[in-house]
Amino acid sequence: MAAIDTAIRAAAAAIALKGVSKAYDAHSVVIPPLDAELRAGEFTVVLGPSGCGKSTLLQMIAGLERVSGGAILIGGREVQDLEPKLRGCAMVFQNYALYPHMSVFDNIAYSLKVAGMPKGERIARVGAVARMLGLDELLGRKPAQLSGGQRQRVAIGRAIVREPGVLLFDEPLSNLDAQLRHDMRIELADLHRRIGATTVFVTHDQVEAMTLADRILILNKGRIEQFDTPRAIYHRPASVFVAKFIGAPPMNVLPVTGDGMTLRLADGQAVAQHADSGQFLLGIRPEDVTASAKGPLQAQLRYREDLGSHSVLAVDLAGSTLRIATPFGAELEISAKLALDFSPTRLHLFDAGTGQAIANAFGPH
Ligand SMILES: Nc1ncnc2c1ncn2[C@@H]1O[C@H](COP(=O)(O)OP(=O)(O)OP(=O)(O)O)[C@@H](O)[C@H]1O
Ligand SMILES: [Mg+2]
Structure with a gap:
């Protein structure tokens, strides 16, 4: 100018x-x-x-x-x-x-x-x-x-x-x-x-x-x-609202139950360790989920969007839909069984009642 x-x-x-x-x-x-x-x-x-x-x-x-x-x-x-x-x-x-x-x-x-x-x-x-x-x-x-x-x-x-x-x-x-x-x-x-x-x-x-x-x-x-x-x-979204508002596709949010040691999905699969018991919402971004041949969580592919640079997979996990962003996956068949893994440092935990984030739920990150 x-x-x-x-x-x-x-x-x-x-x-x-x-x-x-x-x-x-x-x-x-x-x-x-x-x-x-x-x-x-x-x-x-x-x-x-x-x-x-x-x-x-x-x-x-x-x-x-x-x-x-x-x-x-x-x-x-x-x-x-x-x-x-x-x-x-x-x-x-x-x-x-x-x-x-x-x-x-x-x-x-x-x-x-x-x-x-x-x-x-x-x-x-x-x-x-x-x-x-x-x-x-x-x-x-x-x-x-x-x-x-x-x-x-x-x-x-x-x-x-x-x-x-x-x-x-x-x-x-x-x-x-x-x-x-x-x-x-x-x-x-x-x-x-x-x-x-x-x-x-x-x-x-x-x-x-x-x-x-x-x-x-x-x-x-x-x-x-x-x-x-x-x-x-x-x-570090402060609430579920923020977590779901930012990011495309938005953060996955799954209901989990804590028994004082382990957080479990609705079907009983263990997802993480956490010392409090009660109802929580577990957040994980689509790019922080890995789908591989081996992994602790069992899921099934429901649909797939190929965007050129990467694919977005929608999978059924414990009755919820989970989105995964991955550079791989274009060759996967619909209904394929997938093994998923979450890195504990990438997980977010929210109070199921208030929707507020629980800081350092999985250690500081
Ligand atoms: N003059 C008015 N009288 C009564 N209600 C109003 C008036 N102007 C806005 N509102 C209400 O206030 C609320 C906020 O409106 P506002 O225009 O600030 O929203 P916004 O966040 O800018 O939405 P958008 O993204 O659609 O532009 C809405 O529920 C709207 O209906
Ligand atoms: Mg406006």
Whole structure:
């Protein structure tokens, strides 16, 4: 990008959510009081199922929805009662609206013009953003003459052109095809490295979450299930919900019973050693199961998906379906008997009642 005018560029600011809650009416609490600290310059991805409150949370930070309770601090300043334009955030909406009567150039340049940036500088800055977003050929068009994906890129350009201290994105890449999505993801990561705005990015896409985030905030019915680095979320999920939400195919979760020494599957096969007795859920990722000629667990192949680089096998194990990701297996016959093995260091254990992870259930790892 062209040289950055530091006079207009805002410093990244930490965002603190202190007991922030939202109820649209007395009967439906969308977000119960929620606490989170987003560090200055951090890239947070908010992930969760449809309707869990992601857009609501983002709009409360931006000031487009009022909070029902609690405080929002941006750069240490309470902003929950401030107008959106006084909060220093730029936002790309899920349903972004461009100025229909303005050209793409003017849409992107608008905030620079309002801020009084000289024309030459404006042209340079918009040109650099347009090149980055692949919009250089389209600067003279009106929004109605653009495809959905092109409009989405203009909306991103409009938000990033001022290089704000806080950038809020609500599924900004959802209308793009796979190739463009991939390219934009790399551009956004690069943009973040260069301008370092505190970024909150809502997505349904796990790959976006894993690759863009410094930390991922996983939301379930308005509550934080886990807020941690992608690695920690993947390798040490705090709950069954997180374990099943991240990973494709998701983690296998099997009911097991402990007798104080051994954990057993529903059909009595022993799977691991654990000192507590009771009902548990045992988690194992598809890539952490090995299927071989010899192994302690007996299973039967139900179906197989060949994906080129690897296969995903679905097997019956003790009345549950278990998925296995393996580079081998393309030659296996359906109904074949398989012997499975789990490495104890790759197992996860959850409380069957609460779904919460039991730390160090199989020793520290
Ligand atoms: N204006 C409103 N009035 C009443 N309920 C609302 C309003 N806006 C959103 N909701 C409800 O609040 C909940 C959270 O909505 P929100 O848009 O934040 O979800 P989301 O996580 O962004 O979902 P999606 O992934 O589908 O975009 C939903 O149950 C929704 O129906
Ligand atoms: Mg939403």
